[in-house]
Amino acid sequence: MSAGYDALLLVSFGGPEGQDDVLPFLRNVTAGRGIPDERLEEVAHHYRHFGGVSPINDQNRALKAALEAELAARGIDLPLYWGNRNWSPYLAEAVQQAYDDGHRRLLAIVTSAYSSYSSCRQYREDLAAALETTGLAGEVSIDKVRQYFDHPGFVTPFVEGVRAALGRARAALGNGDVARDAHVLFVTHSIPTSTAVTSGPPGAGLADDGAYGAQHRAVAEVVMAAVESGADVAGDTGGAPWSLVFQSRSGAPTTPWLEPDINDEIRRLAAAGTRAVVIVPLGFVSDHMEVLWDLDEEAMETAREAGVWAERTPTPGVDPAFVAGLVDLVTERTAGAPRPALTALGPWHDVCPAGCCANPRGVRATVAGADEPAPVAGG
Numbered sequence: 001m002s003a004g005y006d007a008l009l010l011v012s013f014g015g016p017e018g019q020d021d022v023l024p025f026l027r028n029v030t031a032g033r034g035i036p037d038e039r040l041e042e043v044a045h046h047y048r049h050f051g052g053v054s055p056i057n058d059q060n061r062a063l064k065a066a067l068e069a070e071l072a073a074r075g076i077d078l079p080l081y082w083g084n085r086n087w088s089p090y091l092a093e094a095v096q097q098a099y100d101d102g103h104r105r106l107l108a109i110v111t112s113a114y115s116s117y118s119s120c121r122q123y124r125e126d127l128a129a130a131l132e133t134t135g136l137a138g139e140v141s142i143d144k145v146r147q148y149f150d151h152p153g154f155v156t157p158f159v160e161g162v163r164a165a166l167g168r169a170r171a172a173l174g175n176g177d178v179a180r181d182a183h184v185l186f187v188t189h190s191i192p193t194s195t196a197v198t199s200g201p202p203g204a205g206l207a208d209d210g211a212y213g214a215q216h217r218a219v220a221e222v223v224m225a226a227v228e229s230g231a232d233v234a235g236d237t238g239g240a241p242w243s244l245v246f247q248s249r250s251g252a253p254t255t256p257w258l259e260p261d262i263n264d265e266i267r268r269l270a271a272a273g274t275r276a277v278v279i280v281p282l283g284f285v286s287d288h289m290e291v292l293w294d295l296d297e298e299a300m301e302t303a304r305e306a307g308v309w310a311e312r313t314p315t316p317g318v319d320p321a322f323v324a325g326l327v328d329l330v331t332e333r334t335a336g337a338p339r340p341a342l343t344a345l346g347p348w349h350d351v352c353p354a355g356c357c358a359n360p361r362g363v364r365a366t367v368a369g370a371d372e373p374a375p376v377a378g379g
């Protein structure tokens with residue numbers, strides 16, 4: 001293959017697989033971060049409610065299998081390894097295994113679509129740390145496919161989900177007027193405003209919530225435009241208002257995070273006369289714990305209490321469009337395939353610019369960026 005990659009690496013967050021894993025997992029996630037104990041207890045309770053098992057690992061097993069099938073169907077002969085930031089199989093194990101199997105140039109696919117420290121640079125640091133721990137820093141190189149928030153493969157499942165949910169909202173409103181009575185809530189993980197402002201490349205001149213906010217708003221606009229253009233014959237699912245809201249805030253209450261919180265927004269909308277909300281987990285790739293708990297339990301309960309009809313739309317998961325899109329992201333690097341992007345912000349960088357998505361706690365080694373130490377292998 002032209003760029004010389006010899007293996008792929010699926011990189012994800014990881015999650016506990018039983019009650020005994022829950023606290024060690026949460027300690028991994030929050031290592032060195034000053035997340036208050038009360039918050040850890042609160043989060044442990046979400047996992048305990050589901051038997052201490054996060055669905056995220058099974059979702060990644062399914063994604064890995066789907067990607068392998070798609071690669072095979074297209075005759076792409078690249079083995080796929082899987083490793084996580086916070087739980088077994090860890091990134092270091094995956095990198096070691098790839099090396100033991102004879103691979104030296106890896107291309108990573110991260111289960112995270114947007115730019116921010118948590119969703120981009122931290123994974124690049126984790127990959128550099130995996131090379132360090134395994135002693136493979138000079139032996140193995142790791143690049144990653146671009147952030148894919150505006151790739152058609154990521155966006156398409158959301159379009160289909162919103163269109164279907166608005167149709168059901170309309171029916172639930174007694175064939176009512178979604179433009180007047182419904183509201184589409186695009187929701188993503190809140191992050192500290194201090195890391196939102198530094199998300200993306202430095203000096204991009206974006207709003208206060210940086211590339212992270214701009215990317216989500218741009219994708220939401222694309223989704224709504226696509227829903228409108230495919231509205232049913234009567235146009236009855238068209239015209240619904242939308243907004244970007246946030247979930248899963250943590251950290252000290254005195255530290256500002258992106259707002260509004262989805263629950264506050266559902267209550268505010270209900271008080272202002274909204275009768276149906278469509279909740280779109282735009283920030284997430286699969287139905288992991290942040291979706292199952294913070295949306296399906298908490299936000300749905302808020303909606304019930306507020307007396308509004310609510311439905312949460314699917315995440316990309318293993319939707320064939322998403323799986324094919326991830327393989328397209330690989331082939332644009334290995335075979336010069338086209339680089340589709342549905343917003344004016346993209347296609348995003350293959351190599352993160354220097355200082356992109358700065359780490360608020362200081363500079364650490366990274367891979368796949370202009371500010372990493374010079375790559376070992378040529379080109």
Ligand SMILES: CC1=C(CCC(=O)O)c2cc3nc(cc4[nH]c(cc5[nH]c(cc1n2)c(C)c5CCC(=O)O)c(CCC(=O)O)c4C)C(CCC(=O)O)=C3C
Binds near residue numbers: 033040
């Ligand atoms: C932007 C973003 C994504 C989306 C991009 C991506 O997908 O990467 C994401 C995903 C996820 N976040 C997850 C879980 C957690 N995130 C935490 C904490 C935090 N997330 C943050 C941001 C994000 N997080 C931040 C700024 C913090 C606080 C500081 C810190 O600690 O960095 C904590 C600690 C406790 C708490 O504070 O809530 C937990 C347990 C899981 C796994 C779910 C499962 O198990 O199924 C997933 C996929």
Ligand SMILES: [Fe+2]
Binds near residue numbers: 189
């Ligand atoms: Fe998180």
